[in-house]
Amino acid sequence: MEDTQIIQLFFARSEEAIMALAEKYGTACQKLSFNILQDNRDAEECVNDSYLTVWNQVPPAIPSPLFAYLCKIVRNLSIDRYRKRHAAKRTDTLTVAWEELEPFLPAASTPEQEMDSRQITIILNQFLGTLSRQDRLIFLRRYWFMDSYQEITQLAGLNENTLSVRLTRIRKKLKTYLQENEVYL
Amino acid sequence: MKAEKFSDALENIDDRYILEAAGQKAAKKSVLRHWKTWGALAACLCVAAVSLLAFRQLGATQSPPSIVQTAPASDSPSGMRRFMNYNGMRYEFLGDGAIYEIPREELGEVLGTLDYDIVSDPETYSGKDLASSFALGGTVYSLNGYSPEFRLAVEWDGSYYLCESVAYTDGQLLQIDSYFSLAGFPENIQGVSIYDHAGINLLDRLPNEEIENFTELLKGSLPAELENEDYQEIGRAQQEGRSFQISFELMDGTEYRFYLIPSLRISMFGDGRYSLPQEFCDSYTDIFEGLTQPEQPMS
Numbered sequence: 001m002e003d004t005q006i007i008q009l010f011f012a013r014s015e016e017a018i019m020a021l022a023e024k025y026g027t028a029c030q031k032l033s034f035n036i037l038q039d040n041r042d043a044e045e046c047v048n049d050s051y052l053t054v055w056n057q058v059p060p061a062i063p064s065p066l067f068a069y070l071c072k073i074v075r076n077l078s079i080d081r082y083r084k085r086h087a088a089k090r091t092d093t094l095t096v097a098w099e100e101l102e103p104f105l106p107a108a109s110t111p112e113q114e115m116d117s118r119q120i121t122i123i124l125n126q127f128l129g130t131l132s133r134q135d136r137l138i139f140l141r142r143y144w145f146m147d148s149y150q151e152i153t154q155l156a157g158l159n160e161n162t163l164s165v166r167l168t169r170i171r172k173k174l175k176t177y178l179q180e181n182e183v184y185l
Numbered sequence: 186m187k188a189e190k191f192s193d194a195l196e197n198i199d200d201r202y203i204l205e206a207a208g209q210k211a212a213k214k215s216v217l218r219h220w221k222t223w224g225a226l227a228a229c230l231c232v233a234a235v236s237l238l239a240f241r242q243l244g245a246t247q248s249p250p251s252i253v254q255t256a257p258a259s260d261s262p263s264g265m266r267r268f269m270n271y272n273g274m275r276y277e278f279l280g281d282g283a284i285y286e287i288p289r290e291e292l293g294e295v296l297g298t299l300d301y302d303i304v305s306d307p308e309t310y311s312g313k314d315l316a317s318s319f320a321l322g323g324t325v326y327s328l329n330g331y332s333p334e335f336r337l338a339v340e341w342d343g344s345y346y347l348c349e350s351v352a353y354t355d356g357q358l359l360q361i362d363s364y365f366s367l368a369g370f371p372e373n374i375q376g377v378s379i380y381d382h383a384g385i386n387l388l389d390r391l392p393n394e395e396i397e398n399f400t401e402l403l404k405g406s407l408p409a410e411l412e413n414e415d416y417q418e419i420g421r422a423q424q425e426g427r428s429f430q431i432s433f434e435l436m437d438g439t440e441y442r443f444y445l446i447p448s449l450r451i452s453m454f455g456d457g458r459y460s461l462p463q464e465f466c467d468s469y470t471d472i473f474e475g476l477t478q479p480e481q482p483m484s
Contacts, residue, residue: 001420004456024420028207060307062318064266064281067207068200075196083189098188105187120194128202140206144195185187 003066010058018051025067029074035146036078037085038092046081050074075144093146100167101143104175108184115183127177131170138163139170200281208383269299269317269339269348271325273355275456276337276348279439282319287338287345291437293327299339312354320346330437332367347439351455358457361406368441371400376434381478382423384430384442388476399469400433405462406452415449419458422446426478447473 001020009017029050033043050073054063063069082094108114128136138156141147153160178184267278279285301316310316317323323341325348327333339346352358365371377391377399391399409415422428427448433441444453447470450461 001417002423005416005420060265060304062266065200065204068203071203071207072196079192079196098186098192101188101191102186105191107187114190117190117194118197120191121197124195125199125202128198133205136202137206140202143192144198144203144206185190 006066007058007062010055018055021051021054021070025070029070032071032074032145033078036075036082036094042081043078046078047074049077053077093148097143097146101171104171105185106175106179106183113184115185120183123178123181123183127174130177135166135170138166142167204383205385208385265304265318267319269319270312270314270354271296271337272314272333273353274334274350275352275354277351278319279347279349282346284344285347291329292338293329296325296327296333296337299323299325335364335368352457358408359455361454361459362404364454365400365404370433371397373436374400374433375436378432378434379476380430380432381426382428382430382444386478388429388478389472402462402465402468403452405465406454406459409451409458409460411458418449419446419451422449429473429476445473
C-alpha cells in the first residue's frame with residue numbers, strides 16, 4: 001500500500017493503518033531495533049511502541065517520507081530502552097559502536113562550549129554531504145542502523161580489514177570536520 | 186558520554202540520507218555484490234555523462250541555471266509535510282523546504298504573508314489561504330517567468346524557498362493539460378531523466394528529440410477513480426520496481442518531478458493519481474519495461 005494511503009487510514013483512525021504499516025515496514029523496523037537491543041522480544045515491543053507513537057502523532061502530523069519518520073521513532077525508542085536496560089553494564093553492539101566514535105568526538109572544556117543537538121545535526125548533514133556515496137552508506141549503516149562489521153562487508157563487497165580502515169578514515173574526517181566547525185560535545 | 190550525544194544529533198539527519206542507506210541495503214542482492222565491477226563501469230559512464238553534459242552545455246543556447254539549491258531541508262520537528270495555501274491552491278515546498286538562491290530579478294510581486302499555522306490547528310487552517318505548515322511569517326512572492334498557479338517563492342528569515350502547486354485546497358485535482366501549459370512544458374524542459382521510485386538511482390534518459398512528444402502525450406492524463414484494490418496494486422508496483430520517478434530538468438536549473446507506473450497506466454502529479462492515455466503507453470511502455478531497479482527499502 002502506498003504511504004499516502006496508509007496516512008489516510010491513520011487520519012480515518014482505522015486500525016488497518018497499523019497493520020498496513022507493519023506489513024510494509026515491519027521487517028526493516030524489527031531489524032533496526034534488533035541491531036540496537038540484540039533481543040528479538042525487546043525489539044518487537046519497541047516496534048509495537050513505535051506504531052503506537054505514529055498512531056498518536058498522525059494526525060495532525062503528515063509524515064513524509066513515512067519510512068524515515070518511522071525509522072527515527074524506532075531508533076529513538078530502542079536507544080531509550082537500551083539505556084534503561086544497560087544503565088549498569090554495557091557490552092553489546094551499540095556500546096561498541098559508540099566506543100569506536102568516542103575518541104573522534106571533540107570534547108567541550110566547559111558546559112557553555114557544548115553545542116546544541118539541533119546545531120550539531122545541521123553540521124552533520126553538511127558533513128554527510130561531503131562524503132562519497134559509498135562512505136556515507138558505510139558510516140550510516142554502522143552508526144545509524146548499527147549494522148555489524150560482518151553485515152556491512154557483505155553489503156559493500158569489502159573485506160573486514162578494508163572496512164575497518166575505511167571506517168577509521170571516515171571517523172578521522174569527522175573529527176577534523178567537527179573541529180573546523182567548532183563542534184564540542 | 187560524547188558518543189551518546191552525538192548519536193542523538195545523528196538521529197535527526199536529513200531523511201534522504203536515511204532512505205539512501207536503507208535503500209542501498211535492500212538492493213544488496215542485485216547490485217552490491219558486484220560493486221567493484223559495476224563501480225568501474227559506473228566510472229566510465231560518469232565520464233561519458235559528464236562529457237555529454239559538457240557537450241550539451243557548450244552547444245546550449247539558453248542562459249545558465251538561475252535558481253540554485255544551496256542547502257537541503259532541515260528536519261521537520263512536527264514530521265508534517267511542508268506545504269502552504271495560496272489563492273485556493275495547495276503548494277508543496279520543493280525539497281521539503283530546501284533553500285534556494287533566487288536572483289532578485291526573478292522575484293515578482295509580493296502576494297501575501299504566511300499568517301496561519303496549520304501545525305497548531307490543522308482542522309481550522311488546512312484549507313485556508315496563506316496558511317502554512319512551514320516558514321510561518323514568510324513572504325510569498327510570484328516568480329517571473331512562472332505562473333503563480335505553478336510555482337511561487339517564499340522568503341523567510343533571509344532564505345528563499347520554492348513552492349509548487351500540488352492540488353486545490355478544496356480537494357480538487359490539477360488538470361494536467363492546463364497545468365503543463367501554465368508550467369511552460371515542454372518549451373522550458375531541457376532534459377528528461379528516469380529514476381527508480383525512490384528517485385535516487387538514475388536509470389535512463391529520454392532522447393532529447395522525444396521530449397516534446399513525451400510531454401504532449403502525458404498532457405492527456407486524466408484524474409483516475411481508484412478503488413482500494415487499485416491502491417494496493419499501486420503499492421505492489423512501487424515495491425516491485427514498476428514505479429518510476431521522472432524528472433523534467435528545467436531551463437532555470439530546477440526540476441519538476443512526478444511518478445509513472447506504465448504497467449498500470451497510472452501517472453501521479455502533485456497529490457493526484459491519473460490515468461495515462463493509451464497513446465502514451467503504446468509509445469513509451471517499451472522504455473520502462475527494459476529498466477530494472479533495486480528493491481525499495483520498505484520491502
